[in-house]
Amino acid sequence: MSNSSALLEEVAAVAPEPGGILGGVGNRNADLPAWFREQQQVAWTEFQSLPMPAPKDQAWRFSNVKALDLAPYQLPVALSDAETRNLLDRSTELSETSGRLVFGNDQFLERDVCSEKLRAAGVIFQPLERAMIEHEELFRRHFMNQPATLGSAKFAALHQAFVRSGTFLYVPRGIELELPLETFHWLHGENVSIFPHTLLVAEENSKVTLVEHFRSADRSRAGFSCGVNDLVVGPGAKVHYVCTQDWNDRALGIQINATTVARDASALNLYLNLGGKFSRLESLSRLIGEGGRSDMLAVSVGDGAQEFDARTLQDHASPHTFSDLLFKNALHDRARTTFGGLIRVEPHAHFTDAYQKVRNLLLSDDAEANSMPGLEILADNVKCSHGATSGQLDEDQMFYLLARGIPAAVARELLVGGFLTEVLERLTSSALVVRLEELIADKFVRRSR
Amino acid sequence: MQQLTIENLHVTIGDQEIIRGLSLTVPRGEVHAIMGPNGSGKSTLAKVLAGHPDYTVTAGSVTMDGENILDLEPDERARQGLFLAFQYPSEIPGVTIANFLRAAVQSRMLDGEELEATDYYAQLYKKMDLLEMDRSFTSRSVNEGFSGGEKKRNEILQMALLEPKYAVLDETDSGLDIDALKVVSKGVNSLRGPNLGVLLITHYQRLLNYIVPDRVHVMVRGRIEMSGDKDLALQLEEKGYDWVRDDIDEPALA
Amino acid sequence: MVQENKSLEIERNIGDFAYPETHTHDAGVGLSEQTIHYISDVKQDPDWVREFRLKAYRTFLSKPMPTHWASKDLEAIVFDKIRYYLSGGIQPKRTWEEVPDDVKRTFERLGIPEQERKFLAGVEAQFDSEAVYSNIKKAVGEQGVIFVGSADGLKEHPEIFRKWFGKVIPTGDNKFSALNSAVFSGGSFIYVPPGVKVKHPLQAYFRINAENFGQFERTLIICDEGAELTYMEGCTAPKFNTATLHSAVVELVAMKGAKIQYITVQNWSNNVFNLVTKRGLAHEEAEVKWIDCNIGSRLTMKYPGVVMKGRKARGEVISIALAGDGQHQDTGAKMVHAADETTSNIISKSISIGTGRATYRGLVHVPKHLKNCKNNTECDALLINANSRTDTYPAITVRGTGNAVQHEASVSQVSAEQIFYMQQRGLTEAQAMSLSVNGFVNDLVRQFPMEYSVELKRLIELEMEGSVG
Numbered sequence A: 001m002s003n004s005s006a007l008l009e010e011v012a013a014v015a016p017e018p019g020g021i022l023g024g025v026g027n028r029n030a031d032l033p034a035w036f037r038e039q040q041q042v043a044w045t046e047f048q049s050l051p052m053p054a055p056k057d058q059a060w061r062f063s064n065v066k067a068l069d070l071a072p073y074q075l076p077v078a079l080s081d082a083e084t085r086n087l088l089d090r091s092t093e094l095s096e097t098s099g100r101l102v103f104g105n106d107q108f109l110e111r112d113v114c115s116e117k118l119r120a121a122g123v124i125f126q127p128l129e130r131a132m133i134e135h136e137e138l139f140r141r142h143f144m145n146q147p148a149t150l151g152s153a154k155f156a157a158l159h160q161a162f163v164r165s166g167t168f169l170y171v172p173r174g175i176e177l178e179l180p181l182e183t184f185h186w187l188h189g190e191n192v193s194i195f196p197h198t199l200l201v202a203e204e205n206s207k208v209t210l211v212e213h214f215r216s217a218d219r220s221r222a223g224f225s226c227g228v229n230d231l232v233v234g235p236g237a238k239v240h241y242v243c244t245q246d247w248n249d250r251a252l253g254i255q256i257n258a259t260t261v262a263r264d265a266s267a268l269n270l271y272l273n274l275g276g277k278f279s280r281l282e283s284l285s286r287l288i289g290e291g292g293r294s295d296m297l298a299v300s301v302g303d304g305a306q307e308f309d310a311r312t313l314q315d316h317a318s319p320h321t322f323s324d325l326l327f328k329n330a331l332h333d334r335a336r337t338t339f340g341g342l343i344r345v346e347p348h349a350h351f352t353d354a355y356q357k358v359r360n361l362l363l364s365d366d367a368e369a370n371s372m373p374g375l376e377i378l379a380d381n382v383k384c385s386h387g388a389t390s391g392q393l394d395e396d397q398m399f400y401l402l403a404r405g406i407p408a409a410v411a412r413e414l415l416v417g418g419f420l421t422e423v424l425e426r427l428t429s430s431a432l433v434v435r436l437e438e439l440i441a442d443k444f445v446r447r448s449r
Numbered sequence B: 001m002q003q004l005t006i007e008n009l010h011v012t013i014g015d016q017e018i019i020r021g022l023s024l025t026v027p028r029g030e031v032h033a034i035m036g037p038n039g040s041g042k043s044t045l046a047k048v049l050a051g052h053p054d055y056t057v058t059a060g061s062v063t064m065d066g067e068n069i070l071d072l073e074p075d076e077r078a079r080q081g082l083f084l085a086f087q088y089p090s091e092i093p094g095v096t097i098a099n100f101l102r103a104a105v106q107s108r109m110l111d112g113e114e115l116e117a118t119d120y121y122a123q124l125y126k127k128m129d130l131l132e133m134d135r136s137f138t139s140r141s142v143n144e145g146f147s148g149g150e151k152k153r154n155e156i157l158q159m160a161l162l163e164p165k166y167a168v169l170d171e172t173d174s175g176l177d178i179d180a181l182k183v184v185s186k187g188v189n190s191l192r193g194p195n196l197g198v199l200l201i202t203h204y205q206r207l208l209n210y211i212v213p214d215r216v217h218v219m220v221r222g223r224i225e226m227s228g229d230k231d232l233a234l235q236l237e238e239k240g241y242d243w244v245r246d247d248i249d250e251p252a253l254a
Numbered sequence C: 001m002v003q004e005n006k007s008l009e010i011e012r013n014i015g016d017f018a019y020p021e022t023h024t025h026d027a028g029v030g031l032s033e034q035t036i037h038y039i040s041d042v043k044q045d046p047d048w049v050r051e052f053r054l055k056a057y058r059t060f061l062s063k064p065m066p067t068h069w070a071s072k073d074l075e076a077i078v079f080d081k082i083r084y085y086l087s088g089g090i091q092p093k094r095t096w097e098e099v100p101d102d103v104k105r106t107f108e109r110l111g112i113p114e115q116e117r118k119f120l121a122g123v124e125a126q127f128d129s130e131a132v133y134s135n136i137k138k139a140v141g142e143q144g145v146i147f148v149g150s151a152d153g154l155k156e157h158p159e160i161f162r163k164w165f166g167k168v169i170p171t172g173d174n175k176f177s178a179l180n181s182a183v184f185s186g187g188s189f190i191y192v193p194p195g196v197k198v199k200h201p202l203q204a205y206f207r208i209n210a211e212n213f214g215q216f217e218r219t220l221i222i223c224d225e226g227a228e229l230t231y232m233e234g235c236t237a238p239k240f241n242t243a244t245l246h247s248a249v250v251e252l253v254a255m256k257g258a259k260i261q262y263i264t265v266q267n268w269s270n271n272v273f274n275l276v277t278k279r280g281l282a283h284e285e286a287e288v289k290w291i292d293c294n295i296g297s298r299l300t301m302k303y304p305g306v307v308m309k310g311r312k313a314r315g316e317v318i319s320i321a322l323a324g325d326g327q328h329q330d331t332g333a334k335m336v337h338a339a340d341e342t343t344s345n346i347i348s349k350s351i352s353i354g355t356g357r358a359t360y361r362g363l364v365h366v367p368k369h370l371k372n373c374k375n376n377t378e379c380d381a382l383l384i385n386a387n388s389r390t391d392t393y394p395a396i397t398v399r400g401t402g403n404a405v406q407h408e409a410s411v412s413q414v415s416a417e418q419i420f421y422m423q424q425r426g427l428t429e430a431q432a433m434s435l436s437v438n439g440f441v442n443d444l445v446r447q448f449p450m451e452y453s454v455e456l457k458r459l460i461e462l463e464m465e466g467s468v469g
Helices: A002-013 A034-049 A081-089 A116-120 A128-134 A136-142 A153-162 A395-402 A408-424 A430-448 B042-050 B074-079 B097-106 B117-130 B135-139 B148-162 B178-191 B206-210 B231-239 B242-253 C002-012 C033-042 C047-062 C072-076 C101-109 C112-119 C138-142 C150-156 C158-164 C175-183 C416-424 C429-445 C450-465
Strands: A099-104 A124-127 A166-171 A181-187 A192-194 A197-202 A207-216 A223-233 A238-246 A251-261 A266-273 A278-287 A293-302 A307-316 A322-331 A336-345 A353-362 A368-377 A383-391 B003-013 B016-027 B031-035 B056-064 B082-085 B092-096 B166-170 B197-202 B215-220 B223-228 C122-127 C130-136 C146-149 C188-192 C202-207 C218-223 C228-236 C244-246 C249-254 C259-266 C272-282 C287-294 C299-302 C305-308 C314-323 C328-337 C343-352 C357-366 C374-383 C389-399 C404-413
Touching (some): A034 A153, A099 A124, A128 A136, A128 A197, A136 A197, A153 A223, A166 A181, A166 A207, A181 A192, A181 A223, A197 A207, A197 A238, A207 A223, A223 A238, A223 A266, A238 A251, A238 A430, A251 A266, A266 A278, A278 A293, A278 A322, A293 A307, A293 A336, A293 A430, A307 A322, A307 A353, A322 A336, A322 A368, A322 A408, A336 A353, A353 A368, A353 C389, A368 C404, A395 B074, A395 B092, A408 A430, A408 B097, B003 B042, B003 B197, B016 B042, B016 B056, B016 B197, B016 B223, B042 B082, B042 B166, B042 B197, B074 B082, B082 B148, B092 B097, B097 B117, B097 B135, B097 B148, B117 B135, B117 B148, B117 B178, B148 B178, B178 B206, B197 B206, B215 B231, B215 B242, B223 B231, B231 B242, C033 C047, C033 C175, C047 C175, C072 C272, C101 C112, C101 C122, C101 C202, C112 C122, C112 C202, C122 C146, C130 C138, C150 C158, C158 C218, C175 C272, C188 C228, C218 C228, C218 C259, C249 C259, C249 C287, C259 C450, C272 C287, C272 C314, C287 C299, C287 C328, C305 C314, C314 C328, C328 C343, C328 C374, C343 C357, C343 C389, C357 C404, C374 C389, C374 C429, C389 C404, C416 C429, C429 C450
Parallel strands (some): A099 A181, A166 A197, A181 A207, A207 A238, A223 A251, A238 A266, A251 A278, A266 A293, A278 A307, A293 A322, A307 A336, A322 A353, A336 A368, A353 A383, B031 B197, B031 B215, B082 B166, B166 B197, C202 C228, C218 C249, C228 C259, C244 C272, C249 C272, C259 C287, C272 C299, C272 C305, C287 C314, C299 C328, C305 C328, C314 C343, C357 C389, C374 C404
Antiparallel strands (some): A368 C389, A383 C404, B003 B016, B003 B056, C122 C130
């Protein structure tokens, strides 16, 4: 332990060179293990060899690929003590947690992270750069071993070429964490880029909830986040993963998720997307063992010229598996969303139940929703359905609220909140639901200003 | 002038005129019933008073305590003290009764005035007890999955909580069994008093056994064609609406 | 029961026979500018048509195969090995007596003259590249209805033809519409004058007789203000050893208040690539309805569309697809809302049997600043065997607050409970299965004219026979 702590002191001391990310990673990660940097080199070569997404790519259909210009983005400089303190002060969302990690510009800022009790039980909750040394074998077994198949192979390569920090969470067999773990990733500075990584491994019959928050330090400076979060859910394990994304509206965000669900395990992913100029989520659930279940949830609230782009795959590779996707979008102003989702039931994955629903609420005449829900069914004895709707607030509901004296703006907010609640309520923790509702309400307050 | 006054009201939807020169006055402290056959325009009248956007008022006036309300938005009318108990209350998934009622009560407070949570709940629970409603009710979504009786009780609960000056009850008795009808009537009767004017819209006389009106008006084809005391309702029950219709038609034939 | 099976057996292979070729015009094998000049020469095309063809040919060459989204099976089409024009003359006959014997026998075996007598207002019968027979009932002709081949249409009625030809489906819409525009031959031109409601359907029957052949008919139907028309098409080909290509372009124009119903029963043999572009333009308060049933072919790619250009226009696609062993039915619909208060409806039902694959692709587009547009889409897929496959790929764009769009799709199988119930009443598993599947599509089959719906039900029964056990 003490060794790696010393190493971390060093990490903090090495100030990364500023420069455009398209110039490569340079010496930035010189402090990381050689094997890791070799992988980064390979990834960089791959990034350079892959083409940028084009509008005719099926995986980018309807997306504004022009938003993906990476030229402006720089590697961050180290944060000052005052900046670090400021970010740490702002890094609390949940009142009760089992532990917390805070990162600013890919720099690990807080190290009092997890109780002694959990540590004694074998729970590992530590920054990536430490895990790759202290738990090399475990780390290497799972790190970046799910190819990005939903369009962002190039960005996954970019992520791997640059990643240097993030969350490593390991929950041993049979261990159940009652309270959630929480992490923060801050973007700080002009045109700064970060590469947040999360690797969660939940062993057999364990149970854990991880809540991550993506934030900009201010609401005006542009930035770029290219993150990967991989969840490995062992047999019988239960994982809830919640990500609240509230970048400022000049940020570009790409988030690539792979969730692997083993026999009798269950995973729940919920993404709350509030911020970003262009924000793309690629989420893959692979159901590889009988009895596995995956819930894929997202709520996006867009305004201004925000664009949310979501691509999902519910990949049923084993019989007797279940997946349920529910994405809801509420769009003001010129906001637009694209949803491209696929349920794929592999040959022999019989007795599968798979559902997919996307609901768009268009709140302005310039808002736009694109929906591409898809099914590929190669097995029988399946129950699969999908649905996509786009509509507006119900006039009768609106009149009912007005007739009770509730002003139109408040009525609209209540109805939008009600529309989104169906997704949030899939979470079992009511404290978490309340917090997410507050984050949505905050966005309405920002809007009304 | 503590009264709700409707004068020579004409209302259309699309090209069709539904209310055709209706006049009616409901003073505060009184309960008036409007009865009429299906399609006479009763429910339209209720929605027009509340400001439903589908209808166009082409002529006439509606004043509340002397003030014109036709230029007001629906929410402004409500805050001025007009309450409509809907015939078919909307189901609003995801919005809890507690949040909904809080927003409604808050909207009646002055700027900067904050709702006191304990007072609010004390008030709410008192009214709920009156209407024999379970406390768990408040955490349910507005009207979602409610039985007919629950919906109507929820309407009266809101009326009790929001303390309007004038309440329009649109077919509040429809879809209720006798027990639910008694509970709802008890709720309405307990709210009767010098500060409240009530306009009861109903198809059947049955409700008027429980909420006894001061005046009864008969509405046919968009107009009040006959008015009287509560006995008029009994006459109608006995003779049917054709009796009124024949009465109107006769002069035309002559 | 035996009796019934026997009669069905005849139906099943109804199209599987061929007569020796007796063509007088043959453009040879492969496609080049010479091929196009040959076709233009034979057909005595006006110059603008020749130019149109040559330009389309260049567009065809410049467009890639759409394999980035469509089936890789398209790569099996070898354009250099196809014969693009075959005919025994370019002038269709007005009576069956004049039609050459072997060709007449072909259509008699397919029951066309009989159907014409029974319930049709007019028939056109195309044999390879040209119509051999074209006739319209006198009474219908006297109402001013024009029903001729596309070549006659462009020569005899250029003022109507040129106004709309290639306007609903531009040459460059896709690679196959470009190919059709380069080498088109045959197909119908129909014009229904204002207010004329054609009581009985007009029918076209498309027959491929020659091996290695590509059929590229071109149909243009215009219903003037308040006119109404039902058009039906059927198609068959013998089962050759090599692949055959059928690539049609069908354009419909419904003027204000007009109604067009276009019914297709596609029963090509299982080696035909059926790559068809069909689209209708609906003006104010007009209605275009596609009723589309795909049973045959190796690969069908067909997404009938409606562009709703006028206020209160309506578009509808009713689609049934039956994908048997080795078949891929890649069908769907396109609904483009381009005016206020337009409504569209898509109902698609598919059945995948054995290694069959049924794919639904849909496009619904509601741009901003439109009010009160509605689309409703329902796709239901039925999987019969463990190795059957079904896909659904809709793409829906909606802008603004005035519109409501709803898409729902489901995948299911025949309920084991239902089968057991019927078996307990004495039906065989195959019979029970067949009844169930017919039940699945029944509400759509009823939308076809009686004569077709009976045939459809039988075809489904036949397909089901081999699928169980």
